[in-house]
Amino acid sequence: MEASEPRQAERSMSSVELSALRSSPSRSAPPIARPFLRWAGGKGWLVRQLEQLFGEIEFNVYHEPFLGGGSVFFALGSGRAAYLSDKNPALIETYECIKSDPSRVVEYMRAYENQRGAYYAARDARLNCSYERSARFIYLNQTSFNGIYRENLQGIYNVPYGDRTKPFLEETCFVRCCAGIGEFCPIFWRFRRW
Numbered sequence: 001m002e003a004s005e006p007r008q009a010e011r012s013m014s015s016v017e018l019s020a021l022r023s024s025p026s027r028s029a030p031p032i033a034r035p036f037l038r039w040a041g042g043k044g045w046l047v048r049q050l051e052q053l054f055g056e057i058e059f060n061v062y063h064e065p066f067l068g069g070g071s072v073f074f075a076l077g078s079g080r081a082a083y084l085s086d087k088n089p090a091l092i093e094t095y096e097c098i099k100s101d102p103s104r105v106v107e108y109m110r111a112y113e114n115q116r117g118a119y120y121a122a123r124d125a126r127l128n129c130s131y132e133r134s135a136r137f138i139y140l141n142q143t144s145f146n147g148i149y150r151e152n153l154q155g156i157y158n159v160p161y162g163d164r165t166k167p168f169l170e171e172t173c174f175v176r177c178c179a180g181i182g183e184f185c186p187i188f189w190r191f192r193r194w
């Protein structure tokens with residue numbers, strides 16, 4: 001069954017907020033989009049050394065075969081083509097939805113509560129809409145145990161609830177993380193699924 005659409009008024013509000021955030025970047029401006037997922041093995045710790053690592057090296061195209069939470073990709077900033085890949089199709093689907101309509105993902109995220117029963121209900125639900133699945137992906141990522149991504153042998157996500165107290169959707173913060181992702185990839189993103 002296809003999910004019901006988010007209410008139009010709420011979608012418009014988020015779109016306005018997003019366009020305001022999107023209007024600021026230029027090629028030389030610091031990136032406004034940031035990683036929005038907890039991801040095991042993320043290279044956030046390395047990002048502080050990017051200047052040292054890349055120095056004056058100029059390049060026009062960025063290739064990232066192991067995208068994960070995308071710390072390095074986001075830290076390098078916008079203004080060039082990027083080919084981003086990961087073997088995790090749910091992760092790639094989430095980036096694609098965030099890129100094409102972040103406010104729609106946010107609307108679906110608003111329906112979730114950071115609560116044990118709600119977590120397991122969401123984890124077990126069958127969803128046919130990619131935006132709903134993406135909202136759930138981010139919700140589970142933010143509220144699960146250690147933010148790890150794990151599937152059983154049948155390919156079913158099976159990470160337990162994390163008992164985190166941190167709000168999983170501080171909307172402005174989340175929207176800011178997602179805003180401008182389109183500008184990061186002015187030509188296209190290519191996600192490889194296999």
Ligand SMILES: C[S@@+](CC[C@H](N)C(=O)[O-])C[C@H]1O[C@@H](n2cnc3c(N)ncnc32)[C@H](O)[C@@H]1O
Nearest residue numbers: 040041042043066067068070071072086087088
């Ligand atoms: C440690 S994370 C990447 C961190 C990220 N590069 C960063 O800047 O923070 C590793 C990612 O590689 C992906 N991965 C592992 N093996 C892969 C493979 N053979 N092909 C594509 N992606 C793979 C995993 O799904 C995971 O999302």
